[in-house]
Amino acid sequence: MTGDRPSSARPDLRERIARRFFRLVNPLARRMIPAGVPTGAPNILLIVRGRRSGIERTTPVAMLDLDGHSYVQASYGATGWARNLRAAGEATIIYSGGRSCPVHAIEVPSGEAAAILRRVLEPYRQLGFVRRLLGSRVRPPVALLRRYRIRIDDTPQDYLAEARRHPLFELRPA
Numbered sequence: 001m002t003g004d005r006p007s008s009a010r011p012d013l014r015e016r017i018a019r020r021f022f023r024l025v026n027p028l029a030r031r032m033i034p035a036g037v038p039t040g041a042p043n044i045l046l047i048v049r050g051r052r053s054g055i056e057r058t059t060p061v062a063m064l065d066l067d068g069h070s071y072v073q074a075s076y077g078a079t080g081w082a083r084n085l086r087a088a089g090e091a092t093i094i095y096s097g098g099r100s101c102p103v104h105a106i107e108v109p110s111g112e113a114a115a116i117l118r119r120v121l122e123p124y125r126q127l128g129f130v131r132r133l134l135g136s137r138v139r140p141p142v143a144l145l146r147r148y149r150i151r152i153d154d155t156p157q158d159y160l161a162e163a164r165r166h167p168l169f170e171l172r173p174a
Contacts, residue, residue: 051087064143113163
């Protein structure tokens, strides 16, 4: 295993299905978001330069706005765009409707990220059904959970574990 590559452990079935689904849906979302077509989530396009290739990569992600701060969470762990964003520290975001904005990305330390996740989701009712359906590793982004008022984590340790597995980045205007 290298520092940039995930271990050879095979993801569980639910995670493989989710990844395949998003592989099919993301090209459509890349067209819908700039056109201003509603996607059912607070989605943006994140354009970040590849850490090895230097090629700009565009990925639809859900954005969380909280107390004047904007965040994106890596739903599948530190893969692809999250590692590129961590390395580059900057990106361009395209909002629904096509408005773009350069941003600086700061990875939130896991302890602080856990507190943010808990504060955002605490007011909503807990749905263990979602956790059972998705499994312990697959988790919708916090922005999507907040939009649909769902909480699936119930202890501070659960939030900390999620924050460690799924990096949270604050996006600040450049």
